[in-house]
Amino acid sequence: MIYLDNFRSTMVAPEVWEAMRTAAIDKYAVPAAFTQCGTGAAELIERAQNRLAAAIGASQNEVVFTGSGTEAINIALRGSTWAQAVDKPEIVTSEIEYPATLAVYRALEKEGYRAHYIKVDGEGTYDLDQLSSVLNEHTAMVSLMGVNHMIGTIEPLADAGTIISEASQHVGRRIPYHVDFASALQTQRLDVDAVKADLVSFSSNKIHGPKGVGALYVRKGTKMRPITFGSESYSPLVPGTPNTMGIAGFDKAIELLYATFDNDVEHMRSLTNRLATGIREHVPHILLNGPDGAGRAASHLCYSFLFIEGEAIMMFLDMDEIVVDTGSACAAATLKPNYILMAIGRNHEQAHGSIRFTLSRYNTEADVDTALAKLVPIVERLRAQSTIRPPAH
Secondary structure, three states: OEEOEOOOOOOOOHHHHHHHHHHHHHOOOOOOOOOHHHHHHHHHHHHHHHHHHHHHOOOHHHEEEEOOHHHHHHHHHHHHHHHOOOOOOEEEEEOOOOHHHHHHHHHHHHOOOEEEEEOEOOOOOEOHHHHHHHOOOOEEEEEEEOEOOOOOEEOOHHHHHHHHHHHHHHHOOOOOEEEEOOOOOOOOOOOHHHHOOOEEEEEHHHOOOOOOOEEEEEOOOOOOOOOOOOOOOOOOOOOOOOOHHHHHHHHHHHHHHHHOHHHHHHHHHHHHHHHHHHHHHHOOOEEEOOOOHHHEOOOEEEEEEOOOOHHHHHHHHHHOOEEOEEOOHHHOOOOOOOHHHHHOOOOHHHHHOEEEEEOOOOOOHHHHHHHHHHHHHHHHHHHHHOOOOOOOO
């Protein structure tokens, strides 16, 4: 199988699996300081906190582990907004955020919060002027993302952070700033002070770690309320028994990520450029979705193949054991065209014909060449069968 859907999830690295196996056998006690086994489990969690904290310029006690990236987003957004004593509260995000963020915002709207969804340009970059214009004394939260999961746009987090900090000074209190960094962690470095983030969410399965584990950075002094309750753990934000085995896997995934980070990013950039060149040379009537060049995440490529359905391309590639993703409405539970592609100005037909290729450090040139060799005839065959044809020259 050739797996080119790494923004959805990634293969668990062999070293990660071994770290999880070892934790399951040797560190299975509830983390506590009263027994040798419990102390070992507690030290495992502390080591993992320290590693992630060091990678993002934070302190160990500012990192907590969660049951997923989605849970981290919920704790960040609900826990912080509920803790803000703001009259007629307003919340700000963009129209192209990850579904978990948008779902929380819709839920908060039902609770009486007024939501602002900032626009993006044709490459998916935030309208920072609009962001600046909607911030005021009622703003209780701003949530943005590091890299867009559908089109790979690297967002201007530091510029947004400066705008939010200036608005905070104007209103006389800190406006909490959450960053969803799950889709960015594979290819982007993060310094929480440089982007002025108060909250940052992560997901293990985006970087060759296990599913069912996420993390949340909470800047010291950020007002938070728990959103779930249970037996007290190492953090009041995440009650219950920690997933020690999963945390061990996430920790090893972080270690591996940064051990060869720059080389891996360059490798993925080379592969996506190779794939893009092959598509441009052999497939007419295409549209690149998102930025070209340095403004796009190194592992990411999204094209619309005009006059055919992306779902059909995806299914035929799957028959050849090549895994990709699509923004086609037919492949979505809502049967609507992808909201991100519509936000950057694509029409229904262009959104329906989209295919997203996302690579990892484990992909090879042979993977790319095989995918191209299968993709080109599939597109030709589908277009020959389509009732919608390119305009005659």
